[in-house]
Amino acid sequence: MSRIPKWDNAKAALIVCVIMGHLLDSYLKEATIYRSGFIFIYMFHMPGFFLISGLFSKRFADADQMDGHKVVPLLILCLIENFIRYCTKVVFGDASLTVFNLRGSSWFLFTLSACYVITYLVRKTDALYVMIVAIVAACIICYDKTLKGYFAVYRIANFFPFFYAGYLFDEEKIRKVLDQKHIRILSLVIIIVFAFICWQYPDIWKYKKLITGANHYYVMKLPVNVWTWIYKLAYFCISMVITMAVLSIIPSRRIPFATTVGKRTLTIFILHFAVLACINRIPWIESIALNDRHLPALLLFAAISILTALFLSLPLFSIPFQWILHPKRRKETSL
Secondary structure (H helix, E strand, O other): OOOOHHHHHHHHHHHHHHHHHHHHHOOOOOOHHHHHHHHHHHOOHHHHHHHHHHHOOHHHHOOOOOOHHHHHHHHHHHHHHHHHHHHHHHHOOOOOOOOOEOOOOHHHHHHHHHHHHHHHHOOOOOHHHHHHHHHHHHHHHOOOOOOOOEOOHHHHHHHHHHHHHHHHOOHHHHHHHHOOHHHHHHHHHHHHHHHHHHHHOHHHHHHHHHHHOOOOHHHOOOOOOOOOHHHHHHHHHHHHHHHHHHHHHOOOOOOOOHHHHHHOHHHHHHHHHHHHHHHOOOHHHHHHHOOOOHHHHHHHHHHHHHHHHHHHOOHHHHHHHHHHHOHHHHHHHHO
16 A cells, blocks of 8 residues: 555654654743643644554454454564663663553553554444443543553543544545645634644643543542543543644645655654653753743754654664564565
């Protein structure tokens, strides 16, 4: 199957947002503009990744038998990412390792594999029932504060509805709808309005732990009662609208570099934490971030994010990960 430029471009934009979001995360307490940018990015970047992954999951999910070649490599990479993070911590004096409390990119790898498996298991169930149960489960599970981060349970519940929505979409039809001129104009208006809200009302940062999808209600700055689930439902609705708006304005033509980056987002996702661990220890970057003039810092973060994505998209970094991710292709090559 030939690659479709729009989705590679979208994944490239999303991975740059992932890197920038993690850069901003280091300075959230320093300025409201960083918190506004964080909320804006987190409302769509991971939902976008899961939606696109779901969009191309049909070959796996609709098969008569589950293909372990799709899921097992993701779990192997999950273990490798844990080891890379451990090595990074050792270098910077923190020799701690979490295996079951998934962090970094390991939660994404595990959650993505879980979404594939769940979608396969419910492939013959009425789609409306699956979506309703998925959203209700995501709203209810956050009342349980005993799960913490173990096996990314909260993340799976939070992002599976986006993955399943992508699975339900017809790729060609949704692409044609999103590329319509009036839809793109409306999408641009939606994005501008949401960006203005994030900038004008930075207090929405208090919903950070609701948006990241990694927490239960009791650690969020929310009144926990029988109606708290409404916040989660509102998040799903707003996030889906913003995510579709962002995907709509992504160009459909092939863009140099963006297409290359889009092909290798998983490699970039896994390795960028180690790169940022080094970047965050460069004194002049911290001094710019802590300066009273925050616009130069935002531009610097954006530049660092783009350059990091381009650097990690080099074949040198992706070859070992591709070797793990595509065992079938590896076997064919060896014959």
